[in-house]
Amino acid sequence: MKQRIALFWPGDGRDKPNEAALPSITEATRQMEAALAKLGRASYRVAGFLTKPHHAIEKLGPIRDPMIGICVHWFYGPHTTEGVVGKDEPLLLASNFSGQWPGLVGLLNTGACLASLDRKFSRVWTDAADWTGDGRFMARLEEWCETGEIRYGEEDLAYDAPVSPGAAALAAKVAKGFRDRRALILMLGDTSMGMINGYFGPRLLAPHGFSEHKVDQAWIIHRGRSVADARLDAALEFVKSRGVTFHWREKGAEDFTEDATREQLRDYLAVLDLAIEEKADCLGWQYQLGLLPLRPPSDFAEGLFNSTCRPESDGDTIACATEADQGNAVPMEMMKRLLKAKGLHQAVMFHDVRWGGEHEGRFVWVLLNSGSCGAYAFNHDPETLRGAHSYRQAAMYFPVPGGTLTGESLPGPVTWSRCYLKGGVLWMDVGRGEVVKLPPAKRDEWWEGTNRQWPLMTADLGVGRDTLMAHYLSNHVAVAYGDVFEEMVALSKEMGFRIRVLHSR
Numbered sequence: 001m002k003q004r005i006a007l008f009w010p011g012d013g014r015d016k017p018n019e020a021a022l023p024s025i026t027e028a029t030r031q032m033e034a035a036l037a038k039l040g041r042a043s044y045r046v047a048g049f050l051t052k053p054h055h056a057i058e059k060l061g062p063i064r065d066p067m068i069g070i071c072v073h074w075f076y077g078p079h080t081t082e083g084v085v086g087k088d089e090p091l092l093l094a095s096n097f098s099g100q101w102p103g104l105v106g107l108l109n110t111g112a113c114l115a116s117l118d119r120k121f122s123r124v125w126t127d128a129a130d131w132t133g134d135g136r137f138m139a140r141l142e143e144w145c146e147t148g149e150i151r152y153g154e155e156d157l158a159y160d161a162p163v164s165p166g167a168a169a170l171a172a173k174v175a176k177g178f179r180d181r182r183a184l185i186l187m188l189g190d191t192s193m194g195m196i197n198g199y200f201g202p203r204l205l206a207p208h209g210f211s212e213h214k215v216d217q218a219w220i221i222h223r224g225r226s227v228a229d230a231r232l233d234a235a236l237e238f239v240k241s242r243g244v245t246f247h248w249r250e251k252g253a254e255d256f257t258e259d260a261t262r263e264q265l266r267d268y269l270a271v272l273d274l275a276i277e278e279k280a281d282c283l284g285w286q287y288q289l290g291l292l293p294l295r296p297p298s299d300f301a302e303g304l305f306n307s308t309c310r311p312e313s314d315g316d317t318i319a320c321a322t323e324a325d326q327g328n329a330v331p332m333e334m335m336k337r338l339l340k341a342k343g344l345h346q347a348v349m350f351h352d353v354r355w356g357g358e359h360e361g362r363f364v365w366v367l368l369n370s371g372s373c374g375a376y377a378f379n380h381d382p383e384t385l386r387g388a389h390s391y392r393q394a395a396m397y398f399p400v401p402g403g404t405l406t407g408e409s410l411p412g413p414v415t416w417s418r419c420y421l422k423g424g425v426l427w428m429d430v431g432r433g434e435v436v437k438l439p440p441a442k443r444d445e446w447w448e449g450t451n452r453q454w455p456l457m458t459a460d461l462g463v464g465r466d467t468l469m470a471h472y473l474s475n476h477v478a479v480a481y482g483d484v485f486e487e488m489v490a491l492s493k494e495m496g497f498r499i500r501v502l503h504s505r
Contacts, residue, residue, distance in 0.1 A: 003065040004042045005145075007032060010056075010075040010110065011049030013193065013289060016396050018049045021073035021101055028072045028096050028103075031131040038132050039142050043068075050075075056083030064089060066148065069110070071095035072103035076194025077113030085119050090148035094141075097127035097469075099355030099366060099450045108353060109475040112197035116421040122150040125469055152470035156463060158501040161430070163486045171490035174337045178209035178495060185329050186278050187214040188271065189286025192323035197421060197474065200326045204426055208495045210330055213278055217290050223270040235265040235311035242309055243386035244375075246403065253401070256392035260296055260401040265311065268301035272311075275318055282333045286324040296402025297393045298322070299371020303405025303455070306347055306374030308382045317347050322372040323476075325350075331417035331428065331478045334491055344482040347376040349409075351457055351477050354450055356465060363465045364436050364458050366446055367477065371404035373455035376481070378407030391453035408447075409457035411437040415484045416461060419497065420473040428497040429472070432485045433461040463502040471502065 009025055011018045029045065036043045046063070050056050060067065060083025069080055071093055084091055093111055095103040107123060114121045122144055128134035144150050163171075191199045202212060236258070240246070248257050275283060283305060287298035304310040305320035319336050321329035332348040339346045351367035358364070370393065378387030390403030411434070418429045436458050438446065447456050457479065461468065492499055 004044055005036060006046055006063050006065045006067045007043055008046040008060060008067060008069055009049045010069050010071065010079045010106065011051040012073065012075050013051055014397070015051070017073060018051060020396065024072045024101050025070055028070050032068060032070060032094060035131045035138060035141055036145070038138070039145055041145050050079040050083070053078040053082040056080055060084055066090040066092070068092045068094055071107040071110070072098070073101040073106065075106045075110070077110045077196050078194045080110050081113050081117055081119065081196070084114070085117050088120070090144065091119070091121040092144050093121060093123045095125045097125045097355070099446065102352070102354060104469065105352055105354060105475040108472060109195055109197065112420055112473040112475070113195070115473050116197040118423065120149070123470065124150060152466070154471070156467040156503055157471060158503065160499060161486065161489045161501050163490045167486035168490045170338070170341050171487045171494055174341050174491055175494035177337065183210050183281040183333050184279065185210060185212045185282050185284055185326060186275055186280035187212050187284045187324055188220065189217040189290060189324055190214065192286045192288045195323055195325060198323065198325035198327045198476070200421060200426065204421065205326070208330070208426060208497060212326070213280065215274065217286060219274065220267055220270050220291070221294065223273060224266045227266050227269045231269055232262055232265055235269060236262055238311045239265070239304070239385060243384050243388065244405070245389045247389060247391045253392035255401040256403060257401070261300065261390065261403055264296045264300045264402045267295060267298060268304055268311065271301065280318070282319040282321070282329050284321045284324040284326055284329045288323065293399055296400045297371070297398045299393065299404045300390055300402060302372035303374060303388070306349065306372060307376060307385065308347065309375060309385050317374065319348055320350070320372055322350055322369060325476055327419045327474055328476050328478045330419045334495070335415065335417060335478060335480045335484060335488060338484040338487045338491060339480055339482060342482070342484060342487065344484070345376055345382055347374040348478050348480045349373040349377050349457065351479055352475055353468070353472065353477055357446065359436065359438060359442065362460050364438070364460055366450055367457040367459055367479065368450050368454050369476070370451070370454050371406065373405065373409070373457070375405065375407070377409040377455065377457065380410055380481070393453065394451070404453050404455070406453060406455040408443065409435050409455065411435045412481050413483055414459060414479050414481055415488060416477050416479045417488055418474050418477050422473060426497055427500055428492040429500050429502060430485060430488045430492065431462050431502055432483065433459050435459045462504060464504050467502055467504065
């Protein structure tokens with residue numbers, strides 16, 4: 001690779017997050033420039049954040065040099081993809097491995113977006129303060145500079161797993177349910193915040209036993225106007241009496257009031273009515289960005305849908321994938337049915353792969369998404385909402401006040417999965433793990449270092465940091481308490497998905 005290397009800043013679609021990330025991305029860029037210079041490589045910066053798809057088209061499209069995206073905060077996939085598709089210049093996504101700003105989350109999402117478009121790319125990361133002092137990082141960066149790609153070992157990847165006769169029989173029974181009546185995803189809007197990797201559409205879903213029905217999010221506002229006050233009063237009394245702790249009017253969140261929660265319940269009830277009317281099995285809820293200036297955040301409502309204990313419940317969850325992510329909606333619905341068939345509690349949690357660190361000799365991931373984790377994770381009691389808290393979502397991101405559904409997830413064995421598009425076909429990653437209880441001081445350090453208002457799950461996913469960072473194709477993961485690993489492998493195969501297992505030897 002002889003050319004100079006272009007460094008660019010993929011950005012959020014909103015100005016304030018980019019402004020907040022400016023010191024971090026400036027330092028990371030300086031670190032990358034120093035690392036390249038140490039390898040004898042010249043570089044230059046593409047001016048400014050890329051905050052819209054047309055920025056990527058106009059600024060990255062004409063570049064014929066190798067490119068490195070600096071990933072230190074959340075950013076949208078199309079702010080990279082639209083400028084690099086149809087080109088074959090070497091492309092690298094580079095992140096500081098930090099929980100404070102979700103740069104590695106942006107890297108994982110954009111990497112999955114690139115893979116869904118069959119655009120080759122490489123990835124690299126470091127948690128070192130001085131990037132040039134991280135020998136492994138420097139070796140990987142040098143490999144990319146020399147060859148245009150970084151090859152990671154695949155010894156911790158498998159493409160099948162042993163399945164017991166009992167697990168196979170249970171999976172076959174659940175698969176028959178999908179064949180008898182295909183599952184319907186009610187899509188409230190479309191892909192959120194540039195997560196194009198999370199939308200499959202009917203052409204890809206249909207062969208695997210799923211359908212979608214897409215409705216405009218304006219329906220939420222329209223239908224919400226017809227929700228009777230008596231239903232809102234009852235819903236509010238329900239969540240208060242079942243144990244949610246509301247952090248109304250706390251310092252810095254004075255505009256988060258009981259009325260804000262009431263409006264979140266209005267949206268919950270409007271969507272519940274839609275789901276019943278359309279006979280939907282599960283939900284994909286876009287919310288961002290279209291409703292951002294118009295309605296309170298959807299997170300509290302989404303957490304309720306992922307709980308059996310919820311207003312006007314029929315005793316089931318309605319698996320709800322935030323950000324309209326079908327890559328989570330599909331495995332959430334599949335695992336829900338397996339859990340029920342196996343006599344386990346049916347709730348499946350939706351999380352970001354946010355960050356992680358070493359604890360007692362193993363790598364523990366911080367799984368943390370803004371609020372679509374059900375209350376069962378916090379109490380293991382399907383009849384209550386105890387252990388759940390609702391804090392105001394950060395005003396920088398959510399101008400209309402509204403709360404999360406959050407708490408500390410309890411320890412226990414889990415099964416995790418994720419559906420993704422690669423090579424024009426749908427794949428399913430399946431793994432075993434364990435939610436780990438951290439000492440309070442470490443828990444608080446990790447939680448405060450990410451987003452304290454969001455639900456926390458600290459989990460050993462059965463796979464090391466570098467294997468996941470090198471190969472995983474999403475920033476999202478579906479997690480269920482209990483062991484349905486073999487059943488999920490068998491069910492995925494029965495329904496026509498290709499299988500991959502990430503594990504540590």
